[in-house]
Amino acid sequence: MSGPQSVDRALALLDAVADAPGPLSAKALARRVGCSLSTVYHLLGSLTARAYLIRGPDGYALGPRVPSLHRSFQRHLGAGAAVAALLPHVRRTTGAEVYFTAYRGGRITVIDTTAPLTDTQHPFAPGLETRAHATAHGKALLASLSRAARRRYLADHGMARLTERTITDEERFEAELASVRERGVAVSVGEADPAYTCLAVPLPSRPDHALSVSLPLEDFRRRRGEISSLLTLAAAAFPTASE
Structure with a gap:
């Protein structure tokens, strides 16, 4: 064969x-x-x-070849030393698990996270993101695309209903992304997993990358403004690809 x-x-x-x-x-x-x-x-x-x-x-x-592939994968998608320093810093300041995500080649991928890899119950893990329409990092990245590119993405990946909060109507989703662009922060309240809320901001220096956190709903209700500010500050300080 x-x-x-x-x-x-x-x-x-x-x-x-x-x-x-x-x-x-x-x-x-x-x-x-x-x-x-x-x-x-x-x-x-x-x-x-x-x-x-x-x-x-x-x-x-x-x-043993697999870990080196993962490191190369992260490097190719922009997760170098700056990301290695950024994620634990945001974890310490927010008290929430942190994620670094990228849009590349018509796909959205979670590149790295502070969530323990042994925590198999955690709803967000490194790898291909199949629920971008229901996650904050997915919204942050899709909001930066053209309407035509977004339609192609949704046609390829769909808008499955994951919880009762998931947005599955394209026009309603477009309105949600317009709000993301206006606020500069994307939020998903129980849309991908009923027990979790996530917030995300695009990186000003790399608009095809996003920084996000996930936390229980009660924590989100108490600390939404604080965490949004911390995320925005961290993203603004992130270096450009050439730095």
């Missing part, structure tokens, strides 16, 4: 291992990917040789 089908199946194996709670055997991977065991062994050999996977007594797990 060679060509695009081989690449696609190798990536499917990598995804299956990444999504699993623990190591997976070759037989389990063959069932998940839907191909023969001999094919799986062939592809696993290449993935382990390149250190994308490792083979242990309980099966296959992610290998």
